[in-house]
Amino acid sequence: MLGFPGKKVDSIKRVLLRQQAQVEKNLKEVEEDDPVNDGSLAETSEPGxxxxxxxTHTKTVILEKQLKDTKTSIIVALSKIKSGSYGKCEKCGKQIELGRLLAMPTASLCLSCSKKVSK
Ligand SMILES: [Zn+2]
Structure with missing residues (x-):
């Protein structure tokens, strides 16, 4: 189990589940706010x-994509906890810093790898 402290995993899992619920809620709100999803507005073709x-639709699409990405990484992190591979860097295979995981439970790269990846 990579020597990952079980109690920490439990609290990270709770954080992830809470984040997942929040993201689901936000996604729903974003979809409702999208004017394209509003039938009455779709009919109007007034200039301006x-x-x-x-x-508004573009902003909604961007926001929606971000939320969906977050949702995906939460699901990935949760499935890793289940399989026991949580906290392992996807690039170098080393243990991701615990402080990093506590601050960002969906992190899939260790600090040095994420520095190399980010532009
Ligand atoms: Zn790494």
Whole structure:
């Protein structure tokens, strides 16, 4: 088990589950806020309205993508906890710093690898 402290994993798992619930909630709100999903607005074609809708829709799509990415990484992290591979760097295979995992439970890379990856 990579010497990962079980109690820490339990608290990280709780944090992840809470984050997952929050993301699900946010995703729902974002979808409801999207004017494109609103049937009444889709019918209007007044000048100036389209760009507003397109603008809001673009923002919604970006936000939605971010939320979905977060959701995916939470699911991945939870499945790793289940399989016992949680906390292992995907790049070098070393144990990810515990402080890093506590601050960012969805981290899949250790600090030095993530520094190399981020542009
Ligand atoms: Zn690494």
């Amino acid at each position: 309205t389209d760009s507003y809708i397109a603008d």
